[in-house]
Amino acid sequence: MDHFTYRNGRLHAEDVAIADMAQQIGTPFYAYSTATLERHFNVFAGALDGLDALVCFAVKANSNQAVIKTLANLGAGADVVSGGELARALQAGVAADKIVFSGVGKTDEEIRLALETGIRQLNVESEPELERISAIACEMGVNAPVTLRVNPDVDAQTHEKISTGKLENKFGIEWTRVHDVYGKGANLPGIQMRGLSMHIGSQLMDLQPFRDAYTRAGDLVAMLRADGHTIEVLDIGGGLGIPYFEDEEALAPSPADYAQVVRETLGGLDVELVLEPGRMIAGNSGILVTRVIYVKEGATRTFLIVDAGMNDLARPTLYSAFHKIEPEAEPAPGTDLIDADIVGPICETGDTFAKDRRLPPVKAGDLLVMRTAGAYGAVQAGTYNTRPLIAEVMVNGAAFAVVRERMDVEDIIALDRLPDWLED
């Protein structure tokens, strides 16, 4: 459920008319709904009721501080994958002991920052990383809390670019080697082995891969305990899929069904669980608002050329992802629909948000809204074609605030430097 609805024929985010925001701040922009964010977090966390579980929002999905802080106020921790995300989470007020750090390529600086700030755990993905953390922790005279990320060799049955749990993927330590590598970690100075972690992929629409992976994790915990290790933590990652269009609504697993799988596979394990949902919390909490620049009648199709581009929302071109696109003005019942391609201004054919999309007739100047853009939207934006990063807005009831300023072209150009031989 979300809080983007038509009222008196105009699309609103909570109590704020999208058109009013567009008028005040210009387009394109992302808008986030506080009520939707809060609802999704509470439903997800509530489904885990009775389990010893910490929900760490995967900041990579949406790292705006207003989003992180809204969730932190509800008790969320943070899953971060870079020093930058760690700094953002801390600055947004997430307590260090609620931050977990994942990722295959942590640098020395990032490891140092994690140890200095005293985060909850580093999820370690390789033996060289384990050795590096040991060396840095010894140098700093601290003990590094570590989980070992297991690659369970489970096919998440999602898009190949966001599957992470198969042996051919770069993530984690293959499950057959966990016994050896965990034992090695336990003997390394400066390392405090706390348990295991895993994350098998994103946008999973089927719960069976979770069941398979979590069953494997449970077996590994039992094996490690039999080896004499103390296992306190099991971090089971994120990945729960969400509906991007109506037909998916019946297919998307509910947080309650997901939590049932967690209970059945891990409920009796006597470990503290960490969960890292990103998309489930932020996805449907955000929209991208864009304005039609031109309606171009091509030889074979109609193009709606909008002012957002693939640099603002990369998901359609990167993953052939579907985002529902709605007009800001509610069509009258019985309006004849047209088929159109919705495209951006960027000089690539890949700059296409939707092909052959059925929409009510639209004219230049109209606003369109791309739904489910709160996760992996703004965070994946770039400045291709020297297009400034767009504004982000947060709505809360009848109030809204710009939570990231639109960049200026000058901001981008100002980063360039001319070498001395080109200076006038």
Ligand code: LLP
């Ligand atoms: N934990 C780890 C270690 C991850 O790598 C990820 C996502 C998550 C948690 C959160 O997964 P979620 O609950 O959001 O599915 N850009 C892609 C998605 C990339 C996901 C990367 N890792 C997209 O737009 O579909």
